[in-house]
Amino acid sequence: MRCFDKALELDPQQPEALVSKAVSLLVDFGKAEEAIPLFEFALRVASDIVTKWPHVWYWLAMAHQRIGNLEKALQCTEEGLEQQPGDRATRHLKSVLLEKLALKNPEFRERGINFWRTELSTEPRNYEARRQLVRALADTASIEAWHLVDESFKLANMKPFLSFHSLENSHERRKWTSAPGYESPR
Numbered sequence: 001m002r003c004f005d006k007a008l009e010l011d012p013q014q015p016e017a018l019v020s021k022a023v024s025l026l027v028d029f030g031k032a033e034e035a036i037p038l039f040e041f042a043l044r045v046a047s048d049i050v051t052k053w054p055h056v057w058y059w060l061a062m063a064h065q066r067i068g069n070l071e072k073a074l075q076c077t078e079e080g081l082e083q084q085p086g087d088r089a090t091r092h093l094k095s096v097l098l099e100k101l102a103l104k105n106p107e108f109r110e111r112g113i114n115f116w117r118t119e120l121s122t123e124p125r126n127y128e129a130r131r132q133l134v135r136a137l138a139d140t141a142s143i144e145a146w147h148l149v150d151e152s153f154k155l156a157n158m159k160p161f162l163s164f165h166s167l168e169n170s171h172e173r174r175k176w177t178s179a180p181g182y183e184s185p186r
Helices: 004-012 015-027 032-045 056-067 070-083 090-102 107-122 126-140 141-157 173-179
Strands: none
Touching: 004 056, 015 032, 015 056, 032 056, 056 090, 070 090, 090 107, 090 126, 107 126, 126 173
16 A cells, blocks of 8 residues: 555556555455545546546446445446446446346336346346346246246256246246236247
Protein backbone atom coordinates (compact mmCIF):
# COMPACT_ATOMS: atom_id res chain seq x y z
CA MET A 1 0.00 0.00 0.00
CA ARG A 2 2.93 2.32 0.67
CA CYS A 3 4.06 2.14 -2.96
CA PHE A 4 0.61 3.32 -4.13
CA ASP A 5 0.63 6.11 -1.56
CA LYS A 6 4.12 7.18 -2.67
CA ALA A 7 3.07 7.23 -6.34
CA LEU A 8 -0.03 9.28 -5.46
CA GLU A 9 2.07 11.63 -3.37
CA LEU A 10 4.18 12.34 -6.46
CA ASP A 11 1.14 12.58 -8.78
CA PRO A 12 -2.29 12.57 -7.06
CA GLN A 13 -3.99 12.07 -10.42
CA GLN A 14 -1.96 9.04 -11.52
CA PRO A 15 -4.80 6.78 -12.80
CA GLU A 16 -2.84 3.52 -12.61
CA ALA A 17 -1.91 4.19 -8.97
CA LEU A 18 -5.49 5.19 -8.14
CA VAL A 19 -6.95 2.04 -9.69
CA SER A 20 -4.26 -0.24 -8.27
CA LYS A 21 -4.73 1.12 -4.76
CA ALA A 22 -8.53 0.84 -5.10
CA VAL A 23 -8.34 -2.79 -6.26
CA SER A 24 -5.97 -3.60 -3.40
CA LEU A 25 -8.27 -1.94 -0.87
CA LEU A 26 -11.22 -3.89 -2.24
CA VAL A 27 -9.63 -7.30 -2.77
CA ASP A 28 -6.88 -7.47 -0.17
CA PHE A 29 -8.41 -5.45 2.65
CA GLY A 30 -12.16 -5.61 2.05
CA LYS A 31 -12.48 -1.82 2.18
CA ALA A 32 -15.02 -1.15 -0.56
CA GLU A 33 -16.03 2.21 0.91
CA GLU A 34 -12.47 3.48 0.58
CA ALA A 35 -12.00 1.98 -2.88
CA ILE A 36 -15.05 3.56 -4.52
CA PRO A 37 -13.86 7.20 -4.45
CA LEU A 38 -10.49 6.15 -5.88
CA PHE A 39 -12.12 4.33 -8.80
CA GLU A 40 -14.46 7.25 -9.44
CA PHE A 41 -11.63 9.79 -9.28
CA ALA A 42 -9.55 7.73 -11.72
CA LEU A 43 -12.48 7.66 -14.15
CA ARG A 44 -12.92 11.44 -13.86
CA VAL A 45 -9.25 12.42 -14.30
CA ALA A 46 -8.42 9.89 -17.01
CA SER A 47 -11.41 9.07 -19.18
CA ASP A 48 -9.15 6.88 -21.32
CA ILE A 49 -8.34 4.64 -18.32
CA VAL A 50 -11.01 2.18 -19.50
CA THR A 51 -9.08 1.74 -22.74
CA LYS A 52 -5.93 0.81 -20.84
CA TRP A 53 -7.66 -0.95 -17.95
CA PRO A 54 -11.09 -2.07 -19.14
CA HIS A 55 -11.96 -3.75 -15.85
CA VAL A 56 -12.22 -0.49 -13.91
CA TRP A 57 -16.02 -0.56 -14.27
CA TYR A 58 -16.09 -4.20 -13.14
CA TRP A 59 -14.11 -3.42 -9.99
CA LEU A 60 -16.22 -0.36 -9.24
CA ALA A 61 -19.35 -2.50 -9.63
CA MET A 62 -17.87 -5.10 -7.27
CA ALA A 63 -17.19 -2.42 -4.69
CA HIS A 64 -20.75 -1.13 -4.89
CA GLN A 65 -22.08 -4.67 -4.64
CA ARG A 66 -20.04 -5.31 -1.50
CA ILE A 67 -21.59 -2.35 0.28
CA GLY A 68 -25.08 -3.37 -0.86
CA ASN A 69 -25.59 -0.67 -3.48
CA LEU A 70 -26.85 -3.12 -6.09
CA GLU A 71 -28.51 -0.64 -8.44
CA LYS A 72 -25.34 1.45 -8.66
CA ALA A 73 -23.34 -1.75 -9.19
CA LEU A 74 -25.67 -2.68 -12.06
CA GLN A 75 -25.15 0.77 -13.62
CA CYS A 76 -21.39 0.23 -13.44
CA THR A 77 -21.62 -3.16 -15.17
CA GLU A 78 -23.67 -1.57 -17.93
CA GLU A 79 -21.03 1.17 -18.36
CA GLY A 80 -18.35 -1.51 -18.47
CA LEU A 81 -20.24 -3.56 -21.04
CA GLU A 82 -20.60 -0.50 -23.25
CA GLN A 83 -16.79 -0.31 -23.29
CA GLN A 84 -16.17 -4.05 -23.51
CA PRO A 85 -19.35 -5.95 -24.47
CA GLY A 86 -17.76 -9.39 -24.53
CA ASP A 87 -16.24 -9.29 -21.06
CA ARG A 88 -17.40 -12.47 -19.33
CA ALA A 89 -16.65 -11.33 -15.79
CA THR A 90 -18.72 -8.16 -16.20
CA ARG A 91 -21.55 -10.04 -17.92
CA HIS A 92 -21.56 -12.59 -15.10
CA LEU A 93 -21.62 -9.86 -12.46
CA LYS A 94 -24.51 -8.14 -14.26
CA SER A 95 -26.38 -11.44 -14.31
CA VAL A 96 -25.86 -11.96 -10.58
CA LEU A 97 -26.93 -8.39 -9.81
CA LEU A 98 -30.08 -8.68 -11.93
CA GLU A 99 -31.01 -11.89 -10.13
CA LYS A 100 -30.59 -10.25 -6.71
CA LEU A 101 -32.42 -7.10 -7.74
CA ALA A 102 -35.30 -9.05 -9.32
CA LEU A 103 -35.87 -10.87 -6.04
CA LYS A 104 -36.21 -7.55 -4.20
CA ASN A 105 -37.89 -5.48 -6.88
CA PRO A 106 -40.11 -6.93 -9.63
CA GLU A 107 -39.19 -4.02 -11.93
CA PHE A 108 -35.86 -5.74 -12.53
CA ARG A 109 -37.43 -9.10 -13.40
CA GLU A 110 -38.16 -8.19 -17.03
CA ARG A 111 -34.71 -6.64 -17.46
CA GLY A 112 -33.20 -9.85 -16.14
CA ILE A 113 -35.32 -12.05 -18.40
CA ASN A 114 -34.30 -10.01 -21.45
CA PHE A 115 -30.63 -10.11 -20.45
CA TRP A 116 -30.63 -13.88 -19.81
CA ARG A 117 -32.41 -14.56 -23.10
CA THR A 118 -29.76 -12.52 -24.90
CA GLU A 119 -27.00 -14.38 -23.04
CA LEU A 120 -28.48 -17.73 -24.09
CA SER A 121 -28.90 -16.64 -27.69
CA THR A 122 -25.17 -15.91 -27.89
CA GLU A 123 -23.98 -18.70 -25.59
CA PRO A 124 -26.50 -21.59 -25.29
CA ARG A 125 -24.30 -23.45 -22.80
CA ASN A 126 -24.35 -20.59 -20.30
CA TYR A 127 -25.98 -22.72 -17.62
CA GLU A 128 -25.91 -19.96 -15.02
CA ALA A 129 -27.98 -17.65 -17.25
CA ARG A 130 -30.21 -20.62 -18.10
CA ARG A 131 -30.77 -21.33 -14.39
CA GLN A 132 -31.57 -17.69 -13.69
CA LEU A 133 -33.99 -17.48 -16.61
CA VAL A 134 -35.73 -20.72 -15.61
CA ARG A 135 -36.10 -19.44 -12.06
CA ALA A 136 -37.58 -16.13 -13.23
CA LEU A 137 -39.96 -17.82 -15.68
CA ALA A 138 -41.00 -20.60 -13.31
CA ASP A 139 -42.51 -17.99 -11.00
CA THR A 140 -45.07 -17.27 -13.72
CA ALA A 141 -45.65 -20.94 -14.61
CA SER A 142 -44.26 -20.23 -18.07
CA ILE A 143 -43.90 -23.28 -20.27
CA GLU A 144 -40.68 -21.69 -21.56
CA ALA A 145 -39.06 -22.65 -18.24
CA TRP A 146 -39.77 -26.33 -18.95
CA HIS A 147 -38.40 -26.02 -22.47
CA LEU A 148 -35.20 -24.46 -21.15
CA VAL A 149 -34.75 -27.32 -18.70
CA ASP A 150 -35.37 -29.89 -21.42
CA GLU A 151 -32.90 -28.10 -23.68
CA SER A 152 -30.28 -28.17 -20.91
CA PHE A 153 -30.39 -31.95 -20.89
CA LYS A 154 -30.07 -32.06 -24.67
CA LEU A 155 -27.06 -29.72 -24.60
CA ALA A 156 -25.41 -31.99 -22.03
CA ASN A 157 -26.29 -35.11 -24.06
CA MET A 158 -28.37 -36.43 -21.18
CA LYS A 159 -31.86 -37.82 -21.01
CA PRO A 160 -34.07 -36.19 -18.38
CA PHE A 161 -35.95 -38.34 -15.89
CA LEU A 162 -39.02 -36.19 -16.51
CA SER A 163 -39.64 -33.63 -19.21
CA PHE A 164 -42.52 -31.39 -20.11
CA HIS A 165 -43.13 -33.51 -23.21
CA SER A 166 -43.42 -36.66 -21.07
CA LEU A 167 -46.27 -34.97 -19.23
CA GLU A 168 -48.23 -34.78 -22.49
CA ASN A 169 -51.68 -35.63 -21.14
CA SER A 170 -50.94 -35.58 -17.47
CA HIS A 171 -52.64 -33.66 -14.72
CA GLU A 172 -49.33 -31.88 -13.97
CA ARG A 173 -49.09 -30.43 -17.49
CA ARG A 174 -52.71 -29.28 -17.41
CA LYS A 175 -51.98 -27.62 -14.07
CA TRP A 176 -49.03 -25.71 -15.57
CA THR A 177 -50.78 -24.66 -18.75
CA SER A 178 -53.91 -23.48 -16.96
CA ALA A 179 -52.05 -21.53 -14.25
CA PRO A 180 -52.65 -17.78 -14.00
CA GLY A 181 -49.93 -15.96 -15.83
CA TYR A 182 -49.23 -18.90 -18.13
CA GLU A 183 -47.21 -17.85 -21.16
CA SER A 184 -46.84 -20.11 -24.13
CA PRO A 185 -43.31 -20.55 -25.51
CA ARG A 186 -42.09 -17.86 -27.86
